[in-house]
Amino acid sequence: MATSAAPSEDASAGRRRHSRLRVHLPARLITLDGTLPATLLDLSFRGGKVVLGTDILRRGASAVLSWGPFEAFCTVAWTRSCGLDFDTPLQPQILIATRDLADATPKVDASRVAARSWVTGGTRL
Numbered sequence: 001m002a003t004s005a006a007p008s009e010d011a012s013a014g015r016r017r018h019s020r021l022r023v024h025l026p027a028r029l030i031t032l033d034g035t036l037p038a039t040l041l042d043l044s045f046r047g048g049k050v051v052l053g054t055d056i057l058r059r060g061a062s063a064v065l066s067w068g069p070f071e072a073f074c075t076v077a078w079t080r081s082c083g084l085d086f087d088t089p090l091q092p093q094i095l096i097a098t099r100d101l102a103d104a105t106p107k108v109d110a111s112r113v114a115a116r117s118w119v120t121g122g123t124r125l
Helices: 092-104 110-119
Strands: 021-031 034-043 047-052 062-067 070-078 082-086
Touching: 021 047, 021 092, 034 062, 047 070, 062 082, 070 092
Parallel strands: none
Antiparallel strands: 021 034, 021 062, 034 047, 047 082, 062 070, 070 082
């Protein structure tokens, strides 16, 4: 009877522990300094990735990620975009409901939004 050993820390370095659910949902990141609008790009049991407007958070900052009817306490893990580590893992039902929410949300073509903003003078290239 063969037993499988748990992977060592070195073997999993640089690799995600859980697969990511790719979504594009409106979200909010609530910090001690205020509430920031965000777009949730991906989600897993242990974390997620959001894009913020022009705000940049410091690594290690505590926050609450809010999307749809869900919230999760988290810590900023990295700041290119914004990577989040959840304080407690999400339940599988939340990931399934988030996938359903993403499927029901109309898709917005980001290039069209950027082009419209540029044409109306809102963005410089």
